[in-house]
Amino acid sequence: MSSSPDTVAREVRRRRTFAIISHPDAGKSTMTEALALHARMISEAGAVHGKAGRKATVSDWMEMEKARGISVSSTALQFNYTPTGLANDDPGDVEPHVINLVDTPGHADFSEDTYRVLTAVDAAVMLIDAAKGLEPQTLKLFQVCRHRGIPVITVVNKWDRPGQAPLELIDEISERIGLTPTPLYVPVGIAGDFRGLYDRRSGSYVKFSRTAGGAKIAPEELLDAGAAAGIEGDAWTAAVEESELLSEMGQDHDQELFLAGETSPMIFTSAMLNFGVRQLLEALVELAPPPAGREDVDGNVRDVTDPFSAVVFKVQAGMDSSHRDRLAYMRIVSGEFERGMVVTHAQTGRPFATKYAQAVFGRDRSTVDTAYPGDVVGLVNATALAPGDTLFDGPRVEFPPIGSFAPEHFATLRARTAGKYKQFRKAMDQLESEGVVQVLRNDTRGDASPVLAAVGPMQFEVVTARMLAEFTVETDLEPLGYSLARRTDDVSSAELDRQRGVEVFTRTDGALLALFSDKWRLQFIEKEHPDLTLEPLVAAAD
Numbered sequence: 001m002s003s004s005p006d007t008v009a010r011e012v013r014r015r016r017t018f019a020i021i022s023h024p025d026a027g028k029s030t031m032t033e034a035l036a037l038h039a040r041m042i043s044e045a046g047a048v049h050g051k052a053g054r055k056a057t058v059s060d061w062m063e064m065e066k067a068r069g070i071s072v073s074s075t076a077l078q079f080n081y082t083p084t085g086l087a088n089d090d091p092g093d094v095e096p097h098v099i100n101l102v103d104t105p106g107h108a109d110f111s112e113d114t115y116r117v118l119t120a121v122d123a124a125v126m127l128i129d130a131a132k133g134l135e136p137q138t139l140k141l142f143q144v145c146r147h148r149g150i151p152v153i154t155v156v157n158k159w160d161r162p163g164q165a166p167l168e169l170i171d172e173i174s175e176r177i178g179l180t181p182t183p184l185y186v187p188v189g190i191a192g193d194f195r196g197l198y199d200r201r202s203g204s205y206v207k208f209s210r211t212a213g214g215a216k217i218a219p220e221e222l223l224d225a226g227a228a229a230g231i232e233g234d235a236w237t238a239a240v241e242e243s244e245l246l247s248e249m250g251q252d253h254d255q256e257l258f259l260a261g262e263t264s265p266m267i268f269t270s271a272m273l274n275f276g277v278r279q280l281l282e283a284l285v286e287l288a289p290p291p292a293g294r295e296d297v298d299g300n301v302r303d304v305t306d307p308f309s310a311v312v313f314k315v316q317a318g319m320d321s322s323h324r325d326r327l328a329y330m331r332i333v334s335g336e337f338e339r340g341m342v343v344t345h346a347q348t349g350r351p352f353a354t355k356y357a358q359a360v361f362g363r364d365r366s367t368v369d370t371a372y373p374g375d376v377v378g379l380v381n382a383t384a385l386a387p388g389d390t391l392f393d394g395p396r397v398e399f400p401p402i403g404s405f406a407p408e409h410f411a412t413l414r415a416r417t418a419g420k421y422k423q424f425r426k427a428m429d430q431l432e433s434e435g436v437v438q439v440l441r442n443d444t445r446g447d448a449s450p451v452l453a454a455v456g457p458m459q460f461e462v463v464t465a466r467m468l469a470e471f472t473v474e475t476d477l478e479p480l481g482y483s484l485a486r487r488t489d490d491v492s493s494a495e496l497d498r499q500r501g502v503e504v505f506t507r508t509d510g511a512l513l514a515l516f517s518d519k520w521r522l523q524f525i526e527k528e529h530p531d532l533t534l535e536p537l538v539a540a541a542d
Helices: 005-013 028-038 063-068 108-118 136-148 166-177 225-232 234-248 255-259 277-287 418-434 458-471 490-497 519-528
Strands: 015-022 075-081 097-103 123-129 152-157 180-183 185-188 196-199 205-208 220-223 263-268 309-317 326-334 342-345 350-353 357-361 364-367 376-380 390-392 409-415 438-441 451-454 475-479 484-488 502-507 512-516
Touching: 005 015, 015 028, 015 108, 015 136, 015 277, 028 075, 028 097, 028 123, 028 277, 075 376, 097 277, 108 136, 108 309, 123 136, 123 277, 136 166, 152 166, 152 277, 166 180, 166 234, 166 263, 180 234, 180 255, 185 205, 185 234, 185 263, 196 225, 196 234, 205 225, 220 225, 225 234, 255 263, 263 277, 309 418, 409 418, 409 458, 418 438, 418 458, 451 458, 458 475, 484 490, 484 519, 490 502, 490 512, 512 519
Parallel strands: 015 097, 015 123, 123 152, 152 263, 180 263
Antiparallel strands: 075 097, 185 196, 196 205, 205 220, 309 326, 309 390, 326 376, 342 350, 342 390, 357 364, 357 376, 409 451, 409 475, 438 451, 438 502, 484 512, 502 512
């Protein structure tokens, strides 16, 4: 029997669902691991320095990820966390919060996958390298957060290494993205000499101690201002003076401004040393919003206490080489989910059984019997589901689809041997439905050599690697001389097919896309044929 609306509302208040966004090499996967360590989900961080080797983080499981040390797929981690040091926490409130952390690809070539993840979260942690500051990919992803109204907590990582001064980083963020940082803590010690954090709200000092290789939770000592001044001297004085200057400039935390997307609480950390990680977790619990209702395609809001509904935001296969299953990640929007319930697939109107529902921790899974709004649940062997699909129980609801980015790289793919064509088609259908790449077809090229369209060329590497690893199909990839795409229609396609440097394809969702060799060819055709339909697609930077 489903829980009452009051029970659902209570469960919703306990939940925080967020994503970590960053430029490559800002330490995103290491931070994900550090958060799991502080939640006692793992006993030792996966990123371990030393000549003996480096373990792969829990959230990076693909062979390509382990080999390159980057994340190229999104993964979901769920764990409980009981606050231990919130300034405004009720001492009697010791009930753990449920944290849904969705790790995202850091590489710019996988912006589309990250965009899908950002449709499934209520807050984001913007991770910035202390030395590099804001970088292009971080800026793009922040703009997506702003467009979707997702509040952002800023985390300056790698403070244990040489980097910029705190006020320089704060000014850079204010000037370049118009977001006002409101540091909750000020680091004691310059970048490269990370000693602890000055808590701006309580005036106390959190002093850190290193552990071997940062593999364990860093011990913390809470000191008052007098003791801190005696131990840290000028470093403490500098931190207090910086805090006072920030207050004079009006850069103290304001919850309403944060939720409105005008300000961003800021924390300084070292994920590698596990410094500042607890402070980030507790800021998320205290400040990040709980799940809220969502607008459907008709503009009506499905409230969190309404009957069950969910949105599929990611489909992933190949996570377990011994079981070639397919996992659809769904974000629960409303109501209580119960494993085994039969729901309706909005896109087809067909019933969908949820017998195999799992909570996911990186590559590891466990059966989940119940879940609530904000939770991310994996549905096994969900072959009928695609990113953007809606599942519901009770009154019908359908949420808006997840848009596709404008591809910028194009290549044909074919099986190296004709005897593998059947496996090639099966693999292509699977990777396409997961959204790994966009697949374009026309009568001229046929199904044997479809055109792959991608935001970045590394997506092609993922396709060829998975073709071989999961389907034992060797493939040949041939880049095409196109660099941009426009949406067109049946009336315009006939004329476009006659133009040099242009080719028209049908995408799987039925959209007609015209590919152009370069922007000059596009401009020429637009000038010569102003009546043709040539609509821009959503760009990765939008």
